[in-house]
Amino acid sequence: MNDSPDVNTKSALLAAAIQVFADKGFDSATVRDICGRAKANVAAVNYHYGSKDGLYAAVLAEIFPTGEERHAQITPDLSPEERLREFIRGLASDIFERGSDTIAQRWAIFLREMAKPSGNLDYIVQHHVQPRADELRCILSEILGPNAPDTTLAYCSANIWALMLDHLLIQPILDRLTPDRPAADNGLDLFVDHVFRFSLGGLKAMKG
């Protein structure tokens, strides 16, 4: 894993930056903090990434990879409903699988980016969201049938995203509203199941 005694300053910087940006947000994150955690010089960020913005862009590129590698795995011979379930499960495990810190940090950064989009949101949407959105739209299109108006399709697609993402967004509220609720990440299957049934119910209602 080690290229040199100090691990490789550039990637240590990146790793530290992910932590700090996720934790503090872009504005409140400081170059000094990042360099400190990476055990690097204050000037290291500018040296390796040109600027704080450059580092942030690099972080996004690292954390939201181009995403070509996924999705193909959903076998097309399943029924659309089954594929919806798989889609939901995949997204859910992305969101709640706290095993890897990287995932948690990705969503923290994502959320912030949503709350105040920087120029980099384009990048994220294009490379990370778009492929999944296309996949979902394709599934819904099959479920709703060919006659479903575009508006309905768009709305429903957004709805499913909503059901998933809001668990992300809303968590701080739920923490305060019902502090003793069952943790979502304990019962991932339960959650996936629920969202799947609710979504399907909603979709059918739109169809009928």
Place this chain on the structure above:
Amino acid sequence: MNDSPDVNTKSALLAAAIQVFADKGFDSATVRDICGRAKANVAAVNYHYGSKDGLYAAVLAEIFPTGEERHAQITPDLSPEERLREFIRGLASDIFERGSDTIAQRWAIFLREMAKPSGNLDYIVQHHVQPRADELRCILSEILGPNAPDTTLAYCSANIWALMLDHLLIQPILDRLTPDRPAADNGLDLFVDHVFRFSLGGLKAMKG
């Protein structure tokens, strides 16, 4: 007490602060900017609100009023379904009614607060969210029937919130994903209708 040319520095400060906090976020907002827009001295914020934090707290208090004034208006003789529709309509008009800038700014601030909760989120949840959440839960409880498990109730409640709020959260994404989609705020009734049908479908699916 003062309608003089500069209207009242304290409230001018508050108004400016709402704008700036909504636009830049707490960290990136500067006292100087706020005072500049309020045509007040740099020291005015500290004089009137003690500190930047104090001003922020005042902004939240202004923008998320204690909320006692609402909710009673939903007549209890309506069917639960009708009441759900009314609830959705009310929330939707809160979110999308762009007539008053204040509402847009409130949600911008709300979103940021969600992405990085400060100590003030407690306040918002308690005074603003809690009453509405109670109301929704009450409605859902009637729709789902007395036998619905608590988990389901909690999930469904969160789901409805999600369907509403995510239009807020997701807008920057949709802007990039499908820039030419029909604007939600043009067809408020359409949106309300959709969410209502989708939700009801989902709820029924949970019940059956």
Place this chain on the structure above:
Amino acid sequence: MNDSPDVNTKSALLAAAIQVFADKGFDSATVRDICGRAKANVAAVNYHYGSKDGLYAAVLAEIFPTGEERHAQITPDLSPEERLREFIRGLASDIFERGSDTIAQRWAIFLREMAKPSGNLDYIVQHHVQPRADELRCILSEILGPNAPDTTLAYCSANIWALMLDHLLIQPILDRLTPDRPAADNGLDLFVDHVFRFSLGGLKAMKG
């Protein structure tokens, strides 16, 4: 004691100022603090005393009164040695009599004024120190005899002052050097006695 419900703002201000100036020094004292303790408006100092400097001058005038009222009490029919003892005793009780806070505060202010003389030191010296210095010089002159050179007289005078005052100046050092030493103010007589004997010994040595 009360001229009006709020005691008389002007003198309340003065009393508060003495406390604060003694405690913090002129530079670190703040008008707000003083007004706060006097339960007066922020503008009160400027209103009543023109400025912070004006208030400080008033404090000095209050704390170092013109001093005409004293000294006559030392009966001239005592021997010069006895009069020296009385002088020392008088000064010592001024310095160490902690019964009245005013005295302690006076010396605190005096010390600061010595460490960095402001224009007001002239005032203090003229009104407060001069009369005592004259008295001491007169006593010493008798003890040393008419042939003592002026230089010696000046030095000796300063020496006696030194023996007294340094207990003021040096206290913070002694506190750190020998924290468990016998407190000077417990044995005032002891202290006076010592200084008297030591001084007399010194004086005789200068004479012989």
Place this chain on the structure above:
Amino acid sequence: MNDSPDVNTKSALLAAAIQVFADKGFDSATVRDICGRAKANVAAVNYHYGSKDGLYAAVLAEIFPTGEERHAQITPDLSPEERLREFIRGLASDIFERGSDTIAQRWAIFLREMAKPSGNLDYIVQHHVQPRADELRCILSEILGPNAPDTTLAYCSANIWALMLDHLLIQPILDRLTPDRPAADNGLDLFVDHVFRFSLGGLKAMKG
């Protein structure tokens, strides 16, 4: 390591700080002033010393060195009286030797520290005063003999300090009381001689 045109910002900063702190006192000294005199950037103080406090601590450490280097020079084969004279002479030249500004500034800072002790007084006393105080006490102990009570020893020790230091403290007063007196620093030997004789006289009086 650097003799370049600007000599070394860090030490230039220190030199400037000594001047300014001595002249204005800690509270009234401004970082801007110090940096200005050192021809350094405003941020230089924080960079090199962490804070204004840090710089002040560095100044004290510079100006009151640990003091191990002295004292040994007084040859133990002299009589106690001779050693007392040497002690007085050494202290006097410290205090009045205006050849080096540093010494004058040291005492100015010392005086202020005495008038309002900061946490750093501990440092000064420990490193600078303690060794000299021990030395003096040792000398006095020999002069007063083994039977002298501790109190007397302590008092006498303080007395000698007083006779020396007060010329520092009292100078601003004397300037105003007898502006035309012979300057002490012109006749250093005279002053040393006087203090020595006066002290010895006092000590003998305590002994007899």
Place this chain on the structure above:
DNA sequence: AATGAATGAGCCTTCATTCAT
């Protein structure tokens, strides 16, 4: 006679960045 509001200068500190080595 007295005050609450407002002011502007100035404080220490922190920031991302650049420069010389």
Place this chain on the structure above:
DNA sequence: GATGAATGAAGGCTCATTCAT
């Protein structure tokens, strides 16, 4: 290739003071 030193702009905040009432 990488760094310690240095920079200047800007940050929030505090201060004594003034002004309109």
